[in-house]
Amino acid sequence: MDLTERTLSSREIYSGKIVRLRLDEVRLPNGEIARREIIEHPGGVGILALDAEGRVPLVRQYRCAFSRVLTEIPAGKLEPGEQDPLSAARRELREEVGAEAARWDDLGTLLPSPGCYGEVLHLYLARNLTFGDRHPDPDEFLEVEYVSFHELLSRCMRDELHDAKTVAAVLKVHCLLG
Amino acid sequence: MDLTERTLSSREIYSGKIVRLRLDEVRLPNGEIARREIIEHPGGVGILALDAEGRVPLVRQYRCAFSRVLTEIPAGKLEPGEQDPLSAARRELREEVGAEAARWDDLGTLLPSPGCYGEVLHLYLARNLTFGDRHPDPDEFLEVEYVSFHELLSRCMRDELHDAKTVAAVLKVHCLLG
Numbered sequence: 001m002d003l004t005e006r007t008l009s010s011r012e013i014y015s016g017k018i019v020r021l022r023l024d025e026v027r028l029p030n031g032e033i034a035r036r037e038i039i040e041h042p043g044g045v046g047i048l049a050l051d052a053e054g055r056v057p058l059v060r061q062y063r064c065a066f067s068r069v070l071t072e073i074p075a076g077k078l079e080p081g082e083q084d085p086l087s088a089a090r091r092e093l094r095e096e097v098g099a100e101a102a103r104w105d106d107l108g109t110l111l112p113s114p115g116c117y118g119e120v121l122h123l124y125l126a127r128n129l130t131f132g133d134r135h136p137d138p139d140e141f142l143e144v145e146y147v148s149f150h151e152l153l154s155r156c157m158r159d160e161l162h163d164a165k166t167v168a169a170v171l172k173v174h175c176l177l178g
Numbered sequence: 179m180d181l182t183e184r185t186l187s188s189r190e191i192y193s194g195k196i197v198r199l200r201l202d203e204v205r206l207p208n209g210e211i212a213r214r215e216i217i218e219h220p221g222g223v224g225i226l227a228l229d230a231e232g233r234v235p236l237v238r239q240y241r242c243a244f245s246r247v248l249t250e251i252p253a254g255k256l257e258p259g260e261q262d263p264l265s266a267a268r269r270e271l272r273e274e275v276g277a278e279a280a281r282w283d284d285l286g287t288l289l290p291s292p293g294c295y296g297e298v299l300h301l302y303l304a305r306n307l308t309f310g311d312r313h314p315d316p317d318e319f320l321e322v323e324y325v326s327f328h329e330l331l332s333r334c335m336r337d338e339l340h341d342a343k344t345v346a347a348v349l350k351v352h353c354l355l356g
Contacts, residue, residue: 001319001321003238003239003240003247003319003320003321004240004247005240005242005319007242013191013192013199014191014192014199016201016215017213017215018215018293018294019199019215019217019294021191021192021197021199021217023194024242026242028317028319029319030319032317034317035195036242037194037195037196037197038242038243039197039199039217039243039295040243041291041294044293060181061181062181062182062183063292063293064183064185064202064204064214064216065216065217065218065292065293065294065295065296066289066292066296069181069182070289070292072292075293077293106337108337108340109337109340110340110342110345111244111248111340111341111342112290112291112295112342113219113290113291113295113297113299113342114241114243114244114248114250114340114341115196115241115243115253115255116196116197116219116243117217117243117290117291117295117297118243118244119291119295121291121342139206139210139212141179141181141183141206141207141208142181143179143181153353156350157350157353157354159284159286159287162286162287162288162289162292163289163292164288164289164290164291164299164342164343164346165342167288167346167349167350168342168345168346168349171345171346171349171350171352171353172334172335172345172349174349174353175331175335175349175352176335
């Protein structure tokens with residue numbers, strides 16, 4: 001069966017600092033017409049950084065969408081026109097945690113919510129770390145805490161960590177490194 | 179450090195069939211003012227259903243945000259006012275796959291993209307399955323394929339599956355059941 005939905009028209013509702021919302025009219029496989037709400041996003045990166053003691057830096061940050069502080073691995077958006085997610089990952093790890101990594105492994109690509117949300121997220125495992133000063137963005141307020149990987153895995157499995165990129169990265173690293 | 183951002187004003191930009199976009203003005207911890215783009219979402223469920231032969235039903239569906247067909251575990255949105263995600267999970271498994279499960283285990287909560295996107299996703303492991311007819315929504319066109327759990331785990335680790343709820347559910351079930 002051909003599942004393709006053909007776009008008949010596309011209308012921009014909002015174009016902001018981060019997201020762009022558009023409303024598409026599509027022809028369904030049965031010939032009928034439906035509307036699709038699509039949120040475009042510049043894409044991003046998430047970094048699970050593992051230090052020589054088996055500890056992982058996590059970032060605590062207020063998230064307006066949930067009116068509370070969440071704990072997540074270091075992450076950030078791609079800048080306009082930025083093609084190389086690895087260079088974005090190096091930048092975000094440096095800015096948020098103040099760390100450089102000599103070894104980077106690709107943990108794959110995540111589509112956080114493909115039904116409406118166009119974000120593509122690139123995950124990395126960063127190792128062989130050296131630490132310097134943090135340089136967070138001026139409108140980013142965050143706290144860094146270090147948690148052992150073992151404890152991080154337990155928190156995921158006890159449903160104490162909810163951020164999708166964090167859960168996916170922790171469990172992938174567990175499967176990779178055992 | 180108090181990381182809280184205090185909402186000063188909130189303006190609705192768009193209220194649609196699935197998402198609502200609002201623009202908040204917030205006071206940052208340092209007293210400065212910033213804007214936050216927030217997409218509200220009704221929340222949803224994702225179901226990893228495991229049959230007696232160790233196979234998992236996956237759903238292939240066209241996703242306009244990426245202009246291609248993606249493979250995901252069965253999933254769906256909560257209906258307006260729906261309080262119980264488990265009843266939504268039972269409905270979506272029945273509608274998309276035509277299956278009922280006698281055993282349900284909670285796989286925890288996922289926030290797919292907490293920076294801007296307010297979706298809360300509830301994950302379940304469904305077992306002891308019986309199969310009947312599928313009843314997909316009239317504007318939902320999907321194909322169901324059955325894949326062994328072992329193959330599904332390999333696809334996750336080879337970066338061939340990208341949907342966040344699918345990756346998280348597969349890796350959590352692997353950690354739970356070994």
